Each structure stands twice: as structure tokens, then as C-alpha cells.
Amino acid sequence: MLRVEFPSQCANRILDYRKTLDxxxxxxxxxxxxxxxxxxNVCFFRPFGLSLLTILLFDVIRRERCTVSFNRxxxxxxxxxxxxxxxxxxxxxxxxxxxxSGRSTGxxxxxxxxxxxxxxxxxxxxxxxxxxxxxxxxxxxxxxxLAEVVxxxxxxxxxxxxxxxxxxxxxxxxxxxxxxVDLGVGILATLREKYPALKSSxxxxxxxxxxxxxxxxxxxxxxxxxxxxxxxxKQYGGQLQIVSFEGDWTQNSE
Numbered sequence: 001m002l003r004v005e006f007p008s009q010c011a012n013r014i015l016d017y018r019k020t021l022d023x024x025x026x027x028x029x030x031x032x033x034x035x036x037x038x039x040x041n042v043c044f045f046r047p048f049g050l051s052l053l054t055i056l057l058f059d060v061i062r063r064e065r066c067t068v069s070f071n072r073x074x075x076x077x078x079x080x081x082x083x084x085x086x087x088x089x090x091x092x093x094x095x096x097x098x099x100x101s102g103r104s105t106g107x108x109x110x111x112x113x114x115x116x117x118x119x120x121x122x123x124x125x126x127x128x129x130x131x132x133x134x135x136x137x138x139x140x141x142x143x144x145x146l147a148e149v150v151x152x153x154x155x156x157x158x159x160x161x162x163x164x165x166x167x168x169x170x171x172x173x174x175x176x177x178x179x180x181v182d183l184g185v186g187i188l189a190t191l192r193e194k195y196p197a198l199k200s201s202x203x204x205x206x207x208x209x210x211x212x213x214x215x216x217x218x219x220x221x222x223x224x225x226x227x228x229x230x231x232x233x234k235q236y237g238g239q240l241q242i243v244s245f246e247g248d249w250t251q252n253s254e
Contacts, residue, residue, distance in 0.1 A: 001034040002027045002066070004056065008041050010049025012177075014243045017052065024056045030066050038071045042078055047179035050085060051164040054109055055181050058090065059161050085109055085166060105130065105169040107178075112150055113162035120147055123167070130169050131176060133236075141232055148225020149180055156215055157184020187244040190215040201247025209242075209251070 004023040007016050027035040037057050045053075061068050070091070073079045082088060086108035107126055110119060124142040128135055153163040163182035170177070188204040194215050198204050207213050211227040230251055233240050237253040 003036045005038045008043045010045045035066045035068045039073045040071045042073045047166045047177045051179045051181040055164045107167035109166040145229035153182045156190040159184035201245045205247045205249040
């Protein structure tokens with residue numbers, strides 16, 4: 001049996017998932033046998049960790065090469081979080097779908113294979129109610145910046161599973177975490193044809209967040225989404241983390 005084990009703290013550091021990703025690659029390339037996704041010891045999830053778990057599990061299941069099972073978290077709070085964020089609605093375990101009750105501070109997991117205007121409208125409405133951002137600011141961030149990130153996945157990533165999106169607001173921290181995860185070819189591959197001097201993923205990410213930079217012809221907000229997002233986060237003291245292959249790029253409010 002192959003095991004894909006998630007760490008006790010499924011937060012935002014990609015290095016915390018090094019072992020998990022190595023195990024996932026072995027499972028994704030396996031021909032037959034059993035694969036166990038093990039979350040028994042998970043004590044905490046951020047949206048990034050939850051999106052990563054969901055997309056890796058979905059990818060192995062959809063290949064239909066192995067029998068896939070899942071060990072639920074032993075922590076009841078974490079288990080309830082998975083239910084409320086719609087994790088079990090994506091999969092059929094133990095012969096039934098578990099429907100969570102949802103929570104006012106979260107935007108449920110959703111797999112996107114194409115732009116979904118109604119989904120982003122729902123996110124905008126949720127942000128307007130649950131944060132202090134103005135309606136105009138919310139519309140700019142959601143309909144331009146976040147939508148462009150998803151469009152990049154759809155247009156360029158060649159991700160066979162699209163992307164998973166989810167969000168969670170933490171009132172005690174006064175912080176909103178929004179996560180988009182795909183299994184595509186990476187930013188370097190999408191920009192290299194137009195910018196052949198690029199040599200590494202960190203270089204490619206640093207270029208991609210600049211205004212007007214895009215791997216596609218200019219149009220439909222091309223080259224402005226990530227730049228507007230970085231500018232917005234600087235103004236509001238936020239942080240942006242982009243992970244692409246060996247590139248791990250973070251911008252803080254400075």
C-alpha cells in the first residue's frame with residue numbers, strides 16, 4: 001500500500017508538504033494496488049492545505065489506476081471543518097456523501113474548469129458582508145484580480161483537473177485566507193515562449209506579477225490581474241504567496 005500522509009499542521013508553508021508531495025508523485029504514477037490518503041494526525045487546516053489535499057486526492061482518484069481510501073482526521077474540530085468546507089461533498093467514502101452545514105466565515109471548496117461568473121459573484125457578496133472592504137474594492141479584487149488568476153489556470157496551466165478554490169476568514173486574527181491550487185505546467189513554462197531569457201521559476205514568478213506581463217496576447221485583462229492583486233495587498237497590509245515548481249515567492253505589505 002502507498003501512503004500519502006499530510007502533516008499535523010496543514011498551513012501555508014510549501015516546505016511542510018515536501019514528504020506529502022513526494023508520496024503523491026509515487027501514488028500518481030502507480031499502476032494498480034492501494035493508495036491511502038492519511039489525515040489521521042492533522043490538527044489544523046488553512047485553505048491552502050485543504051485545497052492541496054483535495055486536488056491531490058481528486059487527481060489520484062480520477063486516474064483510476066489504484067484503489068483509493070481516506071483516513072479521516074482524529075481531531076473532531078478538523079473533521080467538522082472538512083465537512084463544513086465541502087470536502088466530503090467532492091468524494092464518496094464509506095458509501096455516502098457527507099454534507100456539511102457550512103460556516104459563515106468560509107467559502108466552500110469548488111473545482112473550476114472554466115470561468116464561473118456566478119461563483120465569483122458569490123465570493124464578492126461574501127467579502128462585502130464579512131469584511132470592511134468597500135463594494136468597489138471587492139469588485140476590483142474579485143472580478144479582475146482573482147478571476148484573472150483562475151483564467152490563467154484555464155488558459156495556460158494545462159491542469160488536467162482545473163483548479164480548486166476556497167477561502168476562510170479568521171475573525172480573531174482579522175485575516176482572510178484565499179487559496180487557488182492547480183496541477184499545471186507552471187508559470188515558467190507558460191512565459192518561456194514569450195520571454196525566452198527566463199531561466200528559473202522564481203524569475204518567472206517575479207516577472208509575472210509585473211504590469212502588462214502575460215504569456216498570452218493582450219486582451220481580457222491580460223497582464224493586469226496579478227499586478228492589481230499585489231498592489232491591492234500592499235495597500236491593505238496583506239500577503240501574496242505564489243508557488244510554482246521550485247519557485248516559492250512571497251510578497252508582504254512592504
